[in-house]
Amino acid sequence: MSEHKVTALVTGASAGLGAEFCRQLTTRCDVIIAVARRREKLEALASELSDSVEVHCLEADLGTVEGLAAALEAIRQQGPVDYLVNNAGFGTLGAFDQAPIGGQREMVNLHIDACITLCRAAIPFMHELGGGSIINVSSLGAFVSGKGMAVYGATKSFLNYYSQALQAELTGSGIEIQALCPGFVRTEFHDAMIEHGFDRAQIPDQLWMTADAVVTASLAALGNGQVLFVPGEDNLDIARTSLQRQLEDL
Numbered sequence: 165m166s167e168h169k170v171t172a173l174v175t176g177a178s179a180g181l182g183a184e185f186c187r188q189l190t191t192r193c194d195v196i197i198a199v200a201r202r203r204e205k206l207e208a209l210a211s212e213l214s215d216s217v218e219v220h221c222l223e224a225d226l227g228t229v230e231g232l233a234a235a236l237e238a239i240r241q242q243g244p245v246d247y248l249v250n251n252a253g254f255g256t257l258g259a260f261d262q263a264p265i266g267g268q269r270e271m272v273n274l275h276i277d278a279c280i281t282l283c284r285a286a287i288p289f290m291h292e293l294g295g296g297s298i299i300n301v302s303s304l305g306a307f308v309s310g311k312g313m314a315v316y317g318a319t320k321s322f323l324n325y326y327s328q329a330l331q332a333e334l335t336g337s338g339i340e341i342q343a344l345c346p347g348f349v350r351t352e353f354h355d356a357m358i359e360h361g362f363d364r365a366q367i368p369d370q371l372w373m374t375a376d377a378v379v380t381a382s383l384a385a386l387g388n389g390q391v392l393f394v395p396g397e398d399n400l401d402i403a404r405t406s407l408q409r410q411l412e413d414l
């Protein structure tokens with residue numbers, strides 16, 4: 165039997181948090197399967213990391229059945245995966261009853277369907293390996309219901325609930341699940357919202373984190389038994405305050 169290579173599959177690896185997860189996972193992995201739609205960005209990342217890790221670039225739209233099938237095939241061919249980072253995502257800003265429903269359905273497919281499908285494919289192999297780590301990139305928005313982001317926040321709340329329940333089912337398996345709930349991170353994420361009135365300058369500086377800081381905190385928290393992980397003290401205060409208000413409203 166060939167020697168097992170420690171392998172990660174990272175979705176949304178062409179930018180932001182996903183690219184940073186790939187960079188920081190080089191110290192833990194031999195192989196990284198980097199998935200996103202923009203091949204040229206994936207190839208640039210692969211060449212940046214080529215001295216330290218073997219990168220397989222998979223150009224796939226994970227909001228489609230074909231893209232998801234290609235990712236499942238990559239797990240079969242290059243796996244089993246020790247790390248699965250379900251990170252690909254996007255946000256929209258605007259009233260639900262005025263937003264095109266197609267984009268909202270795409271978000272549900274990408275944030276929820278792709279995540280649960282990849283988890284379902286990866287976990288049996290992780291059982292065979294005797295362990296593994298799954299990071300589902302959620303959001304602080306899962307705690308704070310915000311106008312203009314109804315479906316976005318709801319998909320992230322799904323990820324929180326799902327991650328907690330899944331971890332409970334996997335107790336004692338050696339498989340750990342983290343729902344990473346970042347606040348504002350400086351990535352491409354908000355670019356598409358600018359035309360709908362989002363202004364980065366209106367968010368206080370102290371609330372912005374870098375992708376580097378978020379990923380460093382996320383990976384450092386693996387193994388601590390915490391499923392819901394909110395990086396940054398200010399973000400943690402926001403999450404706690406929001407949960408407290410929800411409790412008081414019951």
Ligand SMILES: NC(=O)c1ccc[n+]([C@@H]2O[C@H](COP(=O)([O-])OP(=O)(O)OC[C@H]3O[C@@H](n4cnc5c(N)ncnc54)[C@H](OP(=O)(O)O)[C@@H]3O)[C@@H](O)[C@H]2O)c1
Nearest residue numbers: 176178179180181200201202226252253348349351352353
């Ligand atoms: N930035 C923030 O403030 C923030 C806060 C909380 C949570 N998050 C979450 O963090 C995750 C990463 O976001 P980011 O901030 O790093 O944003 P980003 O810089 O816009 O990166 C998003 C990544 O997702 C990929 N992606 C988008 N749609 C895809 C699709 N249909 N199929 C495959 N890949 C797709 C993009 O690649 P391609 O375009 O090449 O496909 C890109 O690599 C998201 O789940 C987001 O909800 C971000």
